[in-house]
Amino acid sequence: MAQEAKPKAVRGPRIDAQRNRQRLLETAKATFAEKGEAAGLEEIARLAGVGIGTLYRHFPTRDALVEAVYRNETQRLAEAAAELAATHPPVEALRAWMRIFVDHIATKQLMAGVLGSIVGGTSDLYADAGAQIKTAMAMLVDRAVADGDIRLDLDPLDMLRALAGVANVSAGPNWEASAKRLVDILIAGVRTPGREGR
Amino acid sequence: MAQEAKPKAVRGPRIDAQRNRQRLLETAKATFAEKGEAAGLEEIARLAGVGIGTLYRHFPTRDALVEAVYRNETQRLAEAAAELAATHPPVEALRAWMRIFVDHIATKQLMAGVLGSIVGGTSDLYADAGAQIKTAMAMLVDRAVADGDIRLDLDPLDMLRALAGVANVSAGPNWEASAKRLVDILIAGVRTPGREGR
DNA sequence: TTTAAATACGGAGGCTTCCTCCGTTTATCA
DNA sequence: TGATAAACGGAGGAAGCCTCCGTATTTAAA
Missing domain, CATH: 1.10.10.60 (Homeodomain-like)
Incomplete structure (x- = not known):
């Protein structure tokens, strides 16, 4: 040879x-x-x-640029979830993280229109970014479920999709407040009866 | 003269x-x-x-065609709200109507992407359609609030925006079930404590 | 029935934006 | 220094929204 x-x-x-x-x-x-x-x-x-x-x-492609631009942001959200899990009770960590999620949109760290694709889509392109957010959210939700604070028979990502829906269109000037109010409504809606800690 | x-x-x-x-x-x-x-x-x-x-x-414009195509649907949703209000207790009427809203998307009576503009936008073009839905939703919400079943410090349209968020992207095959589950979560989240009729 | 006027038609072409291809330029290594 | 590969950028294509205007069709009046 x-x-x-x-x-x-x-x-x-x-x-x-x-x-x-x-x-x-x-x-x-x-x-x-x-x-x-x-x-x-x-x-x-x-x-x-x-x-x-x-x-x-x-x-x-345009989407490839968008995904690359926002890769860091989704990673930061994933890291924030880990920190909150280490420092807060389960349902409080979940609530705080969802509010940070809203903050990211408010401060233009995430473009609202892309948000839907990241949290909602099935496109391979956003698989990594989507997986980071999905993992973060699922971890926080699992923790709160295991603690008995909430019960959830809904894909956790659907809660983020709901938030994206409030952010996604040229909503009024108070969309941010609305989104954070919606966080509280969603948390209240999945609360285990008798566990209304507030 | x-x-x-x-x-x-x-x-x-x-x-x-x-x-x-x-x-x-x-x-x-x-x-x-x-x-x-x-x-x-x-x-x-x-x-x-x-x-x-x-x-x-x-x-x-393209939007003008879209608006014309879906004018009938938004009118039908408005009529459904009136019927439900006449035949159901307040919070049940609200819940049923939101499920009909989801049905409309599921049966392609409304295009998910347009939904955001109709319920979420500030564009004049969709003002009529948006007003019909807004009026319907507000009427049902007001009724449930007046009955003491719910309290809501959120624009009622934001609840529809949340549903639109679940519908809006190429979500998984079970998005419809998720949306209806989300209806229940939202209703539970705005329930007046002690009024969990379920 | 014919004529005139108004309504309505359709497609060529303009504009914008995403995207591709390839001749030219630039960086790197031996 | 020279050769090669990587990288460049812009002209042009495709797609889709939209406009303009010569031509066709409908309608009412004579």
């Missing part, structure tokens, strides 16, 4: 490509925060100082 | 225009039911056997 030639060294990404990718992510995040779903990719490329072909080389 | 000449008779719409409009509405309804928001206007025009200019003459 012939001996294989020694392979050439594998290259990492070029530094210009790394720099461009970073600029695209930062610019996209800012533009989505300002314009939401109306932000166009040509505009994002221009603002980042790159060509549209470059944007597509790094992020093959 | 000169006497005005007798005005000519005012014409109604031509019969071909009436026929085309009806065909457009029927075709649009069927296409939206089948393809949801992916239905394109060129396709709808073609399927209806008319030109794209004709579609736009009757419905100046």
